[in-house]
Amino acid sequence: MLEIRNLHAxxxxxxxxxxxxxxxxxxxxxxxxxPNGSGKSTLAQVLAGxxxxxxxxGEVLYEGKNLLDMAPEERAHEGIFMAFQYPVEIPGVNNxxxxxxxxxxxxxxxxxxxLDAMDFLPMVKEKMKLLEMxxxxxxxxxxxxxxxxxxxxxxxxQMAVLExxxxxxxxxxxxxxxxxxxxxxxxxxxLRSPERAFIVVTHYQRLLNYIITDFxxxxxxxxxxxxxxxxxxxxxxxxxxxxxxxxxxxxxxxRK
Amino acid sequence: xxxxxxxxxxxxxxxxxxEKGTAANGGGWLAPARRAxxxxxxxxxxxTTRDEDWRFTSVAPIANTAFRPxxxxxxxxxxxxxxxxxxxxxxxxxxxxxxxRYAPDLSSLxxxxxxxxVLSLAExxxxxxxxxxxxxxxxxGFHDDAFTALNTAFMExxxxxxxxxxxxxxxxxxxxxxxxxxxxxxxxxxxxxVVAGDDSQAMVVEEYVALTDDVYFSNAVTEVVxxxxxxxxxxxxxxxxxxxxxxSTLRIQQGRSSSVESHTVLVGGxxxxxxxxxxxxxxxxxxxxxxxxxxxxxxxxxxxxKVEHAGPHCDSRQFYQGILDGHSRGVFHGxxxxxxxxxxxDAKQTNRNLLLSEDAQVDTKPxxxxxxxxxxxxxxxxxxxxxxxxxxxxxxxxxPEDAARALLLxxxxxxxxxxxxxxxxxxxxxxxxTRWLPQGQLVEAAR
Numbered sequence: 001m002l003e004i005r006n007l008h009a010x011x012x013x014x015x016x017x018x019x020x021x022x023x024x025x026x027x028x029x030x031x032x033x034x035p036n037g038s039g040k041s042t043l044a045q046v047l048a049g050x051x052x053x054x055x056x057x058g059e060v061l062y063e064g065k066n067l068l069d070m071a072p073e074e075r076a077h078e079g080i081f082m083a084f085q086y087p088v089e090i091p092g093v094n095n096x097x098x099x100x101x102x103x104x105x106x107x108x109x110x111x112x113x114x115l116d117a118m119d120f121l122p123m124v125k126e127k128m129k130l131l132e133m134x135x136x137x138x139x140x141x142x143x144x145x146x147x148x149x150x151x152x153x154x155x156x157x158q159m160a161v162l163e164x165x166x167x168x169x170x171x172x173x174x175x176x177x178x179x180x181x182x183x184x185x186x187x188x189x190x191l192r193s194p195e196r197a198f199i200v201v202t203h204y205q206r207l208l209n210y211i212i213t214d215f216x217x218x219x220x221x222x223x224x225x226x227x228x229x230x231x232x233x234x235x236x237x238x239x240x241x242x243x244x245x246x247x248x249x250x251x252x253x254x255r256k
Numbered sequence: 257x258x259x260x261x262x263x264x265x266x267x268x269x270x271x272x273x274x275e276k277g278t279a280a281n282g283g284g285w286l287a288p289a290r291r292a293x294x295x296x297x298x299x300x301x302x303x304t305t306r307d308e309d310w311r312f313t314s315v316a317p318i319a320n321t322a323f324r325p326x327x328x329x330x331x332x333x334x335x336x337x338x339x340x341x342x343x344x345x346x347x348x349x350x351x352x353x354x355x356x357r358y359a360p361d362l363s364s365l366x367x368x369x370x371x372x373x374v375l376s377l378a379e380x381x382x383x384x385x386x387x388x389x390x391x392x393x394x395x396x397g398f399h400d401d402a403f404t405a406l407n408t409a410f411m412e413x414x415x416x417x418x419x420x421x422x423x424x425x426x427x428x429x430x431x432x433x434x435x436x437x438x439x440x441x442x443x444x445x446x447x448x449x450v451v452a453g454d455d456s457q458a459m460v461v462e463e464y465v466a467l468t469d470d471v472y473f474s475n476a477v478t479e480v481v482x483x484x485x486x487x488x489x490x491x492x493x494x495x496x497x498x499x500x501x502x503x504s505t506l507r508i509q510q511g512r513s514s515s516v517e518s519h520t521v522l523v524g525g526x527x528x529x530x531x532x533x534x535x536x537x538x539x540x541x542x543x544x545x546x547x548x549x550x551x552x553x554x555x556x557x558x559x560x561x562k563v564e565h566a567g568p569h570c571d572s573r574q575f576y577q578g579i580l581d582g583h584s585r586g587v588f589h590g591x592x593x594x595x596x597x598x599x600x601x602d603a604k605q606t607n608r609n610l611l612l613s614e615d616a617q618v619d620t621k622p623x624x625x626x627x628x629x630x631x632x633x634x635x636x637x638x639x640x641x642x643x644x645x646x647x648x649x650x651x652x653x654x655x656p657e658d659a660a661r662a663l664l665l666x667x668x669x670x671x672x673x674x675x676x677x678x679x680x681x682x683x684x685x686x687x688x689x690t691r692w693l694p695q696g697q698l699v700e701a702a703r
Binding site: 048049050051071072073075076077081082084087088090091092093098101102103105106109141158162 | 643645646648649650651652653654655656657659660663664666667668670671674
């Protein structure tokens, strides 16, 4: 589904991704773990199409197409969804209106009929139940005045409504209490299917107690330094990132 | 002789002719006020940018133009031509003025509660001197204001609305000023007086629209007097011709425990000055001063607020939002004056502006004058662009960039529109705003 080859990206003169290779197949869950500043959020943002990052080398193929050529909205239409680490508050834009506009934009791009309010609302209500969200959030402005946990749940709720093929969670677990974490994980688990893949970017192993992951990749200083199964996360939890960081420094020194 | 002096003298000539006419048609009792006003105008002349209150707005295009009074006769207008200016789903009494003159055939009154009077000012000057005289020209001062002086000198056309004590008007009164091609080169002085008695409730919509693209000048003054416990809403909708000038003053006098909402939407005109001046004269009154101005091209919109707290325990809330595109220029001047006896005043002012182009400009100036010692006054102003983070967020959810930008602009304007409680009017204004916005149809399509 997704093939990242030798991806390099920078902000200004600061190179953050220094050659990422990653293959994600339909049905798989990949966790990207790493210390602060390792580039894991940058990877998520580059995949979602944020223009602040400049890709200097490498390519990303999504279902055989060049992802990096697509505008953020086209990526969404093609089935990519990123749950933001810091969801944006949008005063004055009603949550329901926003969701329907988003869903219909994708449906239109895919040649499907747009949903009217009658079809839309029952579907939305059902997804809200899944994420144990208060109905009232629907009539509020997008993320405005939401608590940290509500914002993150709202991200997963949007993902449930938009039903992407590839869900990217950018530190969705950061700052969540255990109840919110459980609900978020439940939402992701409910969305798992053989046709759908996830990339879960996280700083902590904790989320992986709730989301069953197939692969864990350790990202340090812009490179994946180790990949493995779920047990790698446990190892990280026990030993911390220090060992990998030392290793990365050694690699960097060796290349010089 | 300079051009400006010439133009000033031409107003004096107009006045001499005007006065002969009014003496004949019953408004003679106003002659002293009119004369005092024209004399004051002659002294003041039009303001310049050296006047602090006009620092950001040059009225030279007005001062240098030889406007003439409207000609006799009237544009032939079918009622159908006014349909776009009605509020869908809202029954209201409507007084229509065409090129400054009252048009009875286009106006329509709904059944009104006993004692309520809604009629043209010209008629009221003759028929209701007793009701007018205690109020007319008593609030809108012209000592320091050349435009109000000029309006007062020439006041004749406009509306008089009188709501007796204890009367609730369920339906709004719509004062619709329509300019047609015949308005080209003319100046009109719409003058409205709204007197709402104690314990009364009413809503007045004052709207300026154009069926022409020509140059003309609407110089309007509205006085609103609200008695004790009175509740009054005033909407001011300005959608003049792109070349027109509109200078308006809304002067509100509030009695004890009265509650007033003033809502303004400016979209039209080349040069617009919007003065809103409430005086909270009694104890425990409150007012909401809410406005939205949207300018593009070379439009200039100047909003001059003066909120005066004269009685104790009064609350005032000002929210003004501007969206400026093209080479347009916006001004927000928010003055709060708290008199010595106005203890426990709670005054808040917020002005937010979005600049859509590099050539658009806005000047915002708060000004607090506080002579009491136990008050709460806050003000805040922001000038910014559309939030790129929010644009990316919407795009990442599949909403195309142009639609995302339109949506965010609409949301910004919507914060102002949301404060307007009368739904049919709000919807009417939402449609107006949507049409104005670049790519606004994208918002409409998605709704």
